[in-house]
Amino acid sequence: MINRAIKPVPSDDITFHLPAFEKFDLENGLKVFFVKRSQLPILRFNLILNAGTRFDPEGKKGMVNLFSMMLDEGAGDYNALELNDEFDILGSNFDINTNNDNIFISLRTLKENKERSLELFSDVVKKPHFDDNAYAREQRKILTRILQLKDDSEEIANIVFENQLFGKSNPYSYPIIGLEQDIKSVAVNDLKDFYKNYFTPRNAAMVVVGDSEKEEIKYLLNKYFKDWNEGGTPAEQKVLNHHNEGNIYLVHKEGAVQTEIRLGHISSERNSPDYFSKMLLNTVLGGQFTSRINLNLRENKGYTYGAFSRFNYYKDAAYFYVSTSVNAENTGNALREIIKELKGVKDGITAGELEFAQSSLIRKFPSNFETNRHIAANISTMIIHSLPDDYFDTYLDNIKQVTISDVNKSAIDTIHPEDALIVVAGDRKTIYNQLGEFGRNIIETDNPVA
Amino acid sequence: MDLLNIDYDKYTLGNGLDVILHKNDSLPIVAVNIWYKAGSSNEKKGKTGIAHLFEHMMFQGSLNVAKEQHFKFIQEAGGTLNGSTSFDRTNYYEKVPSNFLELILWLESDRMGYLLPALTQEKLNNQKDVVTNERLERYDNQPYGLAWEKLINAVYPEGHPYNWPTIGFINDIASFTLDDVRSFFNTYYAPANASLCITGRFDKQQTKDHIENYFGSIPGGKSVQLKVKDPGPLEKDILITHKENVQLERLYLAWRTDKGFGPDDAALDILADILSGSKNARLYKNLVYDKEIAQDVTAYQYSGKYAGHFMIIVTAKPGHSLDIIKSEIFKELELICNQGVSSRELLRSKNGIKSGFIYSMQNLDILADQLNFYSFALNNPNSFNADLERYELVSDDDIKKSVSTYLQKCYTELRILPNEKQAI
Numbered sequence: 001m002i003n004r005a006i007k008p009v010p011s012d013d014i015t016f017h018l019p020a021f022e023k024f025d026l027e028n029g030l031k032v033f034f035v036k037r038s039q040l041p042i043l044r045f046n047l048i049l050n051a052g053t054r055f056d057p058e059g060k061k062g063m064v065n066l067f068s069m070m071l072d073e074g075a076g077d078y079n080a081l082e083l084n085d086e087f088d089i090l091g092s093n094f095d096i097n098t099n100n101d102n103i104f105i106s107l108r109t110l111k112e113n114k115e116r117s118l119e120l121f122s123d124v125v126k127k128p129h130f131d132d133n134a135y136a137r138e139q140r141k142i143l144t145r146i147l148q149l150k151d152d153s154e155e156i157a158n159i160v161f162e163n164q165l166f167g168k169s170n171p172y173s174y175p176i177i178g179l180e181q182d183i184k185s186v187a188v189n190d191l192k193d194f195y196k197n198y199f200t201p202r203n204a205a206m207v208v209v210g211d212s213e214k215e216e217i218k219y220l221l222n223k224y225f226k227d228w229n230e231g232g233t234p235a236e237q238k239v240l241n242h243h244n245e246g247n248i249y250l251v252h253k254e255g256a257v258q259t260e261i262r263l264g265h266i267s268s269e270r271n272s273p274d275y276f277s278k279m280l281l282n283t284v285l286g287g288q289f290t291s292r293i294n295l296n297l298r299e300n301k302g303y304t305y306g307a308f309s310r311f312n313y314y315k316d317a318a319y320f321y322v323s324t325s326v327n328a329e330n331t332g333n334a335l336r337e338i339i340k341e342l343k344g345v346k347d348g349i350t351a352g353e354l355e356f357a358q359s360s361l362i363r364k365f366p367s368n369f370e371t372n373r374h375i376a377a378n379i380s381t382m383i384i385h386s387l388p389d390d391y392f393d394t395y396l397d398n399i400k401q402v403t404i405s406d407v408n409k410s411a412i413d414t415i416h417p418e419d420a421l422i423v424v425a426g427d428r429k430t431i432y433n434q435l436g437e438f439g440r441n442i443i444e445t446d447n448p449v450a
Numbered sequence: 451m452d453l454l455n456i457d458y459d460k461y462t463l464g465n466g467l468d469v470i471l472h473k474n475d476s477l478p479i480v481a482v483n484i485w486y487k488a489g490s491s492n493e494k495k496g497k498t499g500i501a502h503l504f505e506h507m508m509f510q511g512s513l514n515v516a517k518e519q520h521f522k523f524i525q526e527a528g529g530t531l532n533g534s535t536s537f538d539r540t541n542y543y544e545k546v547p548s549n550f551l552e553l554i555l556w557l558e559s560d561r562m563g564y565l566l567p568a569l570t571q572e573k574l575n576n577q578k579d580v581v582t583n584e585r586l587e588r589y590d591n592q593p594y595g596l597a598w599e600k601l602i603n604a605v606y607p608e609g610h611p612y613n614w615p616t617i618g619f620i621n622d623i624a625s626f627t628l629d630d631v632r633s634f635f636n637t638y639y640a641p642a643n644a645s646l647c648i649t650g651r652f653d654k655q656q657t658k659d660h661i662e663n664y665f666g667s668i669p670g671g672k673s674v675q676l677k678v679k680d681p682g683p684l685e686k687d688i689l690i691t692h693k694e695n696v697q698l699e700r701l702y703l704a705w706r707t708d709k710g711f712g713p714d715d716a717a718l719d720i721l722a723d724i725l726s727g728s729k730n731a732r733l734y735k736n737l738v739y740d741k742e743i744a745q746d747v748t749a750y751q752y753s754g755k756y757a758g759h760f761m762i763i764v765t766a767k768p769g770h771s772l773d774i775i776k777s778e779i780f781k782e783l784e785l786i787c788n789q790g791v792s793s794r795e796l797l798r799s800k801n802g803i804k805s806g807f808i809y810s811m812q813n814l815d816i817l818a819d820q821l822n823f824y825s826f827a828l829n830n831p832n833s834f835n836a837d838l839e840r841y842e843l844v845s846d847d848d849i850k851k852s853v854s855t856y857l858q859k860c861y862t863e864l865r866i867l868p869n870e871k872q873a874i
Contacts, residue, residue: 002663004514004560007523008552014478039476040453040811081739084729088798091805110805137742144698144745144767151593151696255695258583258591290521299518302579305587325587356526363528363547367479371812 016366022214030201033379034217035209041111043210044372048380051198052101054171062178063186067194068098073134076123092117101315111211122224135188146180153253157260157425159448160249165421172317200231207379209372246419247441252428259331259426264321267414270313270385276398277406278311283357285309285345293341303330328426332434342417348408361399454834465670466642470821470831472649480650482554483543483818488638491537491611499618502535504634506577513564537612538755545815548651555664563668585617593696594866604688604862605704605759610681640671649818678756684860691865699766702864707760707856710753716840717848718751723799725749732782743770787853790846803841
């Protein structure tokens, strides 16, 4: 007979073997990472280009995103529709995504169709058409999409937050989708120039996960990617950080029943020595359901469906922020509680909290490698942030080694509620008067990008 | 296909709880998934949203688990967890390292058997606030966020249990009492009305023993069968217009169709893909690509246990008329009805569906949920091949028939239009 009053203890410790990756370079300089995984007859290919929207030129914000949208609008022997049909008939999923730092081109294919899928993939990489008519259509599509952004408080809050956080001169300041006026001035030739200078094997890496052998992958990638755009490694541009003065930016959204709240500030970058300490700090503060911020705002006060905090790492910048959506009447209350939690964590965390956070992250580790997508994403992170090859081998030790004084020092060094930038997107009539108590400048803005 | 032929054990405990076990040793992880055969279709008008609110209460602790501890125990074990509510069922699921399986069985059995002793007014008030915020955030404050509830309210007749949204209406959510929660629990949350599925790495005999020990002594209760009349076809077109703070006009067309696993369900799925699933899809190519009168288009078949509907959603480009878009949609449907679709179009959809089945086998939690779904709908968890075969067998004639039988009948039309005066 079991005794329900007693929580069961875990059975024997599990053994987990980290999937090993092999690394090699193609002759053209493309770095390749391969992980063999043969549970299912499928493969994933992720090509990562160091060519995200931070390379958008001044006055042409939105160019890189448009560039990435144009890559599969016709390539090699196929126009856009034919190309899409060729992938679909194989049951392959081909996707292109862009963020501030990178363009990601990904392929998911059945093993039996890998070579044909890869051939089509290489057409997109080596021989995009950048056709004038297709370009005009994609440009119009993106301008309509920008118009639609005005509907979405969540997006507006995110855009205003990053824009004010980084300030005008910083490339991370601008939304990935770009600016309306700028997009109108981007021409097809801009895309062709960008392709020549940035879209090169030396500025990229390929991650392959799935049911194959290293020699076969090497053979296939050489066969299809050998004659890709020569070119070198483009110059890196270091970005400037920006100090915010703790203003509140209010974006009016007529009739909004919820207020989107963002509060945060610049933080130390990904290669900072206290990275793991910050990770544990945030696990206590706002990284998961049981963290302080969510338990307070949701499970105690009922102000929101959920609230979280995060350290967000770009290649050349990082910031800390808290994000939530609350019913309009509780905008001020929620802000007060968030600031209270940030101040509170600077007073120190408990040994129990640290132990809990360590246990949670350590035990979760194996499930970070469940699917081909997970594994490819982990290796991509290593590549983007130039992490050492043994990053995942030492990951658990790095978490275990963090002490309570490390976390408490990180809290003092990296959490700054006093001069945090605050963005609220909601109905001015309901929320304006709730913002007075914080004693900060309230700046009303209609335009998401100043 | 051997790949989709899942090795499993299915058996029923003395109290009626169905158990499905599928071992997969590739990682030291285990996924647990429980279906309760209760959803918003078990609600009444005026008391909508109780199934979903109840789902929230299941995370508030039980006799031997204090408030917040349910989440804490699982997150401390490095696990993930959640639940979801639909018309037909509510599910709860966790994924943890294999050595914490017993913890999950303890937690799930404690709330299946012993939730009520831990229920308090304070917890209920808190979760009513949380759910109200969930509704405001995910529906009321989203652009076009009220479209779903306006549509189903018209697509399904008064008295049909799909007539209201799972999230519930604000006033109904506010009205729930402890007695409502208790009565919902007593009616639906019983072993005989539930199914437990475990996938991943575990010791089979030991797990069977644990399941018997933790769940076997919970009183069985009853399996609840709902009697639902088939709504039949709509008798006349229904037109709804709604203005809100959006930039672009959007058109929704909905037809009553077949239910899940009904004879025409698979053909309707493939039809949806042929209309909007890719750049070459009929409506996408026509409206978005060639004519550029629409910004986006989506078509899908919603397949419930008791009924289904087919939906087409199109957002107009600025300055383009929904009337023209609508007439283009009907022209495409007529074309398919008269001339059918090409063998290439059929093959493209079928290949996408087939590879989708294979890709989905990677996730233990998706697998566990799917096994419970098949067991619920077909009484056989190992139905991947049978399910795939439904799609393989769809012919050009089936597609034509699905258009003529369902989509050339009366429909519900919703237009969401921008308010005259625009504010950001």
